[in-house]
Amino acid sequence: METSEPVIKMVGVNKVYEGVVPTPVLFDIDLNIYPGDFAVILGKSGSGKTTLLNIAGLLDSATSGRIEVEGRAVHEMDEDQRADLRRMFFGFIFQFHHLLPDFDVMENALMPCRIRGKSFEDEAFERVAEMLRMVELGEKLKSYPSQLSGGQRQRVAVVRAFANQPRVVLADEPTGSLDSKTTVQVLALMKDIMQKFGTAFVMVTHDEAMTDVANRVIELKDGRIVRDEKK
Numbered sequence: 001m002e003t004s005e006p007v008i009k010m011v012g013v014n015k016v017y018e019g020v021v022p023t024p025v026l027f028d029i030d031l032n033i034y035p036g037d038f039a040v041i042l043g044k045s046g047s048g049k050t051t052l053l054n055i056a057g058l059l060d061s062a063t064s065g066r067i068e069v070e071g072r073a074v075h076e077m078d079e080d081q082r083a084d085l086r087r088m089f090f091g092f093i094f095q096f097h098h099l100l101p102d103f104d105v106m107e108n109a110l111m112p113c114r115i116r117g118k119s120f121e122d123e124a125f126e127r128v129a130e131m132l133r134m135v136e137l138g139e140k141l142k143s144y145p146s147q148l149s150g151g152q153r154q155r156v157a158v159v160r161a162f163a164n165q166p167r168v169v170l171a172d173e174p175t176g177s178l179d180s181k182t183t184v185q186v187l188a189l190m191k192d193i194m195q196k197f198g199t200a201f202v203m204v205t206h207d208e209a210m211t212d213v214a215n216r217v218i219e220l221k222d223g224r225i226v227r228d229e230k231k
């Protein structure tokens with residue numbers, strides 16, 4: 001995997017949350033994410049996992065250090081440039097699905113394409129419909145979130161994250177609200193979609209069992225990487 005260029009490259013990244021008492025949270029993080037990575041970030045509560053994911057996904061800024069996304073120096077960009085890059089390169093999955101209740105399954109899954117200014121009618125439609133069929137939601141394209149089970153909603157959120165064909169999908173406890181059977185299904189489906197589209201995938205979790213599906217395990221302790229293993 002090291003032979004290809006990293007999609008995300010972080011060098012000497014530090015994060016301090018400013019406040020009455022500044023809180024240093026990440027220390028000297030060097031991390032490369034490669035195409036084909038299916039990485040889990042493990043660590044105790046408060047170890048900095050979400051902070052690291054948010055910085056990697058350009059949702060938050062580092063206090064110091066270098067970050068590159070496919071060779072583009074993020075730390076030299078202004079907020080608008082970072083937002084454009086984020087919309088173009090990244091997909092996100094959160095613990096709760098955040099589907100919009102007044103839009104049906106297809107419209108929700110297509111939302112990132114709409115935000116990028118494409119209409120619902122373009123070529124994204126076929127691609128997203130195919131992914132929804134892959135996650136066994138082909139019969140539910142016209143259903144509303146309130147008409148779906150928790151696992152079905154989260155599968156729509158997974159498809160939505162991949163709708164724009166992002167280079168990287170970042171997920172923060174994506175299965176945290178699901179039971180263990182649905183978790184296994186959702187993870188298997190994510191892996192299928194990821195392999196089909198060649199996306200890199202990075203997931204924050206508390207759950208050591210998630211390492212079974214991953215091909216890379218990164219562990220944080222007190223804001224430092226203490227393990228980075230490939231399988």
Ligand SMILES: Nc1ncnc2c1ncn2[C@@H]1O[C@H](COP(=O)(O)OP(=O)(O)OP(=O)(O)O)[C@@H](O)[C@H]1O
Pocket residue numbers: 017018019023025043044045046047048049050051052206
């Ligand atoms: N906006 C903020 N302002 C100040 N401190 C923050 C902020 N966000 C997070 N922190 C602190 O940074 C540390 C790391 O938080 P982070 O959410 O990254 O940890 P985590 O490993 O994801 O934890 P969890 O598993 O509980 O979600 C914690 O001590 C937290 O209190």
